[in-house]
Amino acid sequence: MTNPKFDVVAIGNAIVDILSQSTDEFLAAEGMTKGSMQLIFDPAAADALYARMGPGREVSGGSAANTIAGLAALGQPCGFIGQVADDQLGQVFAHDVQALGVHFTTPAATGGEPTGRCLVLITPDGQRTMNTFLGAAQFLPEAAVDAETIAAGGILYLEGYLWNAEQSRDAMKRAIGIARDAGRKVALTLSDVFVVEGHRDEFFALIDAGQIDLLFANDNEVRAMMQNEDIAAAVAALAVRVPTLVCTHGPAGAEAHEGDEHARVPAEAIDQVVDTTGAGDLFAAGFLAGQAQGRDLETSLRMGAICAAECISHIGPRPVADIKALVAEKLG
Structure with a gap:
């Protein structure tokens, strides 16, 4: 097995976030649950919601893409696979990710759905409510999974959100096979409770078949996986089924289990x-960077916590400060 060219190669939704300050009253009027993520299936409905929102700004996003952006900011070589359309937002996304030094060569789709976008409403308490139109992202074809790129990554990082669409799910399954054949590790982030509720059995089938080496989840996702409201018991039960489990607890910190190590x-x-947008994504970036650098679990968790804290201190899901310098300063 050759040494990897990239520390992490991620597959995820290639979307552009449109961030707007909002109020609890607006969310209630729109029938939204604060802090949740809902899918919009009709581009006209996405346009209509955008028209009702306040002023916004565009920032390239997508969960796994945010993680890759964090890894790049930490100085780790990485790649990204995700589909945009051949339109203005697609050009924005491609420019942003490539400007970070990330290897991104997925061809833009022509015809069909436009580039995905996530309409993010941020309330004064920093909570973000996401309304996502996946657009072209969900139609990532198997042909877009570049075998050479996958095999060149030390860890293949998969975004759970992308598991919802059949076409992109097939692409990710192909990527797992390529990574396994190349002797690489595979990581999965569960992304959201609704993803778990729709694909719990499939995820367990992957885990039990030894296809997942590293699982990222938050409290609610672990509860949904184990169907147990006792978070400590749910974490303990899930940890014995996957080689490495990382669970975030929001303001209560995070934990990791790897065999007998905790x-x-x-x-x-x-x-x-x-703004809490992207906090979990940047946490994953810090943790994965720590693992790529050969750090122990505790140090990797600290790196994740430092990156997540920087993320929630400003609007937008990607680093503003020099997080590489910040991590070095705080670790001492």
């Missing part, structure tokens, strides 16, 4: 929570 760290203190 580590837990508190959340990093910040002055004010501005």
